[in-house]
Amino acid sequence: MRCHTVGLIVTLALSMLAAPLAADAQPAGKVPRIGFLTSGFSYVEAFRQGLRELGYVEGQHIAIEYRDAEGSYERLPDLVAELVRLPVDVLVVGGSARARAAQQATQTIPIVMAFSGDPVGTGLVASLARPGGNVTGLSLMAPELSGKRLALLQEAVPGGTRVAVLWHPDNPVTGLTLRETEVAARGVGMQMQSLEVRSPNDVERAFHTITSERAEALIVLPSGFFTFHRTWIVELAAKSRLPAMYQERDYVDAGGLMSYGPSFADLPRRAARYVDKILKGAKPADLPVEQPMKFEFVINLKTAQTLGLTLPPHLLFFADEVLQ
Numbered sequence: 001m002r003c004h005t006v007g008l009i010v011t012l013a014l015s016m017l018a019a020p021l022a023a024d025a026q027p028a029g030k031v032p033r034i035g036f037l038t039s040g041f042s043y044v045e046a047f048r049q050g051l052r053e054l055g056y057v058e059g060q061h062i063a064i065e066y067r068d069a070e071g072s073y074e075r076l077p078d079l080v081a082e083l084v085r086l087p088v089d090v091l092v093v094g095g096s097a098r099a100r101a102a103q104q105a106t107q108t109i110p111i112v113m114a115f116s117g118d119p120v121g122t123g124l125v126a127s128l129a130r131p132g133g134n135v136t137g138l139s140l141m142a143p144e145l146s147g148k149r150l151a152l153l154q155e156a157v158p159g160g161t162r163v164a165v166l167w168h169p170d171n172p173v174t175g176l177t178l179r180e181t182e183v184a185a186r187g188v189g190m191q192m193q194s195l196e197v198r199s200p201n202d203v204e205r206a207f208h209t210i211t212s213e214r215a216e217a218l219i220v221l222p223s224g225f226f227t228f229h230r231t232w233i234v235e236l237a238a239k240s241r242l243p244a245m246y247q248e249r250d251y252v253d254a255g256g257l258m259s260y261g262p263s264f265a266d267l268p269r270r271a272a273r274y275v276d277k278i279l280k281g282a283k284p285a286d287l288p289v290e291q292p293m294k295f296e297f298v299i300n301l302k303t304a305q306t307l308g309l310t311l312p313p314h315l316l317f318f319a320d321e322v323l324q
Contacts, residue, residue, distance in 0.1 A: 031060075031061065031062060031063050032062055032063070032089040032090070032279050033062075033063045033064075033065060033086060033087075033088045033089055034062060034063070034064045034065065034088060034089065034090050034091075034092060034275060035064075035065050035067070035083035035084075035086070035088035035090070035091045035092065036064050036065065036066050036067070036092045037067045037068075037069070037076075037079055037080065037083065037091065037092070037093045037094070037098050037102070038068070038092075038093060038094025038095065038098065038114060038268075039068050039069065039070065039071065039094065039095075039224050039227055039228055042250065042264065042265065043094055043114065043264065043268045044066065044268075046264070046265050046266070046267070046268035046269045047092065047114065047268040047269065047271060047272055048064075049269050049272075050268065050269035050270065050271065050272025050273065051272045051275070051276075053269075053272070054272060054273065054276045056272075056276075065083060065086060065088060067079040067082065067083060069098075069224065070228055071224060071225045071227070071228025071229055072225075073097055073168075073170040073171075073224070073225065076097060076098060076101040077101055077104070077105065079101075080098075080101045080102050080104075080105040080106075081105055084105050084106050084109060087109065088109065089109070089110075089278075089279065090109065090110045090111075090112060090275050090278055090279065091106070091109055091110070091111045091112070092111075092112045092114055092268075092271055092275065093111060093112070093113060093114065094113075094114040094115055094224075094268065095115065095116065095117075095171070095222075095224050096116045096117045096118070096119070096122050096124070096171055096172040096173045097170055097171050097172060097224060098224070099111065099113050099116050099119070099124050099135060099137075100122065100124065100172050102135075103124060103133075103134075103135055106134070107133070107134060108134065109134065110134050110136075110278045110283075110284045111134055111135045111136075111137075111284065112136060112137045112271050112274040112275055112278070112284070113135065113136070113137025113138055113139075113271070113289075114137060114138060114267055114268040114271040115137075115138050115139075115140050115262070115264070115267045115268070115271075116137065116138070116139055116140060116173075117139075117140050117142035117143070117171070117172070117173025117176070117177065117222055118139065118140075118141075118142055118143050118173045118176050118177075119131075119135070119137075119139050119289055120139075120289075121143065121173065121176050122172040122173055122176075125289055128288060128289040128291070129288050129289075130285070130286075130288070131284060131285055131287065131288070131289055132285050133284070133285055134284050134285070135284055136274060136284040136285075136287040136288070136289055137271055137274055137289060137290075138267050138270060138271060138289065138290050138291070138292070139289055139290070139291050139292070140222070140247075140261070140262055140267075140292065141262070141291055141292060142173050142176075142177050142222050142247070142261075143173065143176040143177045143179075143180040144180070145247075145260065145261060146177055146180035146181040146183075146184055147180065147181075147183075147184035147187070148260060149181075149219060149245050149247075149260050149261075150163065150181060150184045150185060150188065150190075150219065150245070151184070151188070152245065152258065152260055152297065152315070153217050153219065153243065153244075153245040153258070154188060154190070154217075155311075155312060155315045156217075156243055156257065156258065156304070156309060156311055156315060157216055157217045157243050157309070158312075160190065160216035160217050161189070161190055161191060161216065162190065162191045162193060162213075162214065162215045162216050162217075163185060163190050163191070163192055163193065163215060163216070163217045163218070163219060164192075164193040164195060164210040164213075164215035164217070164218045164219070164242070165178065165181055165192055165193065165194050165195065165218075165219045165220075165221060166195050166197055166206060166218065166219070166220045166221065166226070166233075167194070167195070167196060167197065167221040167223070168196075168197055168198070168221070168223035168225045168226060169196055169198060170198075170223075170225070171221070171222060171223045171224070171225075173222065174221055174222075174223070177221050177222065178194065178221065181219060181221070182194075193209075193210065193213060193215050195209060195210065197225070197226075200229065203229065203232065203233065203236065204236065207236045207237075207239075207240050207242075210240060210242065211240045211242075215242065216242075216243075217242065217243050217244070217245070218237055218242045218243070218244040218245070219244070219245045220233060220244060220245070220246050220247075220251070221247075222247045222248075222261075227248065227250065230246075230248075230250060230251050230254050230256075231254045231255075233251075234251055234254045234255045234256045235255070237256065237257075238255060238303070238306065238307075241307055241308075243257050243258075243304075243307055243309060244256055244257050244258075245257070245258055245259065245260065246258070246259040247259060247260070247261040248261060248264055249264070249296060249298040249321075250264075252298045252299070252300045252303075252323060253323070255300060255303055256300060256303065257299070257300055257303045257304060257307065257309075258297070258298065258299045258300065258319075259296075259297070259298050260295070260296070260297045260298075261295065261296070262292035262294065262295055262296075263292070263294035263295065263296050266292070266293065266294045267292065270290065270293075274287060296320040296321065297318060297319045297320050297321075298319060298320060298321045298322075298323065299311065299315070299316065299319045299321075299322050299323065300323045301316075301322050301323060301324055302323065302324060
């Protein structure tokens with residue numbers, strides 16, 4: 001009898017240890033609902049991976065409502081309002097424009113930035129250490145990386161004197177990033193050609209202007225609009241024979257020349273930790289905004305060869321990945 005009792009206690013203890021920690025995050029019977037507003041399957045899968053690592057099983061411990069504006073900033077307020085009305089327990093957003101739309105829609109639902117260009121500079125948080133309000137999450141450090149992107153592109157196009165910069169005005173961080181890029185261009189003696197793109201109708205027109213004014217290289221600033229249309233933009237850059245630098249490796253996978261920036265596979269996964277803490281009672285105002293821990297420089301060597309570029313060996317050595 002004693003052995004049977006001891007065995008039962010051990011079995012119960014082991015079963016309690018084996019249960020996912022996430023099960024204790026909410027009262028019994030309540031499955032928290034997360035609103036996830038971003039673009040791109042890779043972001044979704046990275047976020048799901050982060051949740052799985054924390055013991056959450058989608059559909060069992062947590063429910064996720066996915067929304068995608070498909071590159072249209074005009075749709076963001078309606079999509080956020082839809083998630084707020086459900087309601088959701090936490091809003092997870094990717095990008096500064098989505099974070100701003102969420103902040104304007106609710107002052108009470110916690111908002112986690114899976115990534116945001118410059119949350120302090122755009123007024124999303126009071127400071128990185130003490131965000132205040134209902135927004136926290138991860139920063140991309142987008143403006144700060146502008147000089148590095150230009151320097152790497154200049155290594156690929158030595159002697160270039162004119163760089164075109166494609167930007168979308170509805171991204172809140174664009175103004176800051178554009179200014180940093182201009183300062184960096186002046187610092188290396190390059191002239192910057194600024195091209196605003198508001199809609200798909202503007203894209204081909206912008207590339208026509210770039211080629212007619214003889215730009216020798218291209219930088220595409222961060223934007224959900226550009227990310228959604230990345231295959232088209234990469235094709236136009238190839239057709240115009242323009243060496244181009246992007247923020248995300250997805251462009252390089254689509255045939256773009258090179259990208260430099262934070263790892264977008266890492267950031268949404270880390271955002272899951274914020275969701276976990278908030279569901280367990282933490283306040284966004286008290287959770288410091290984190291900066292990227294992983295950066296990646298990716299080169300598409302086949303694209304370089306197509307463009308007739310001979311990349312210096314040290315640039316290839318510096319790359320985290322070279323696509324053949």
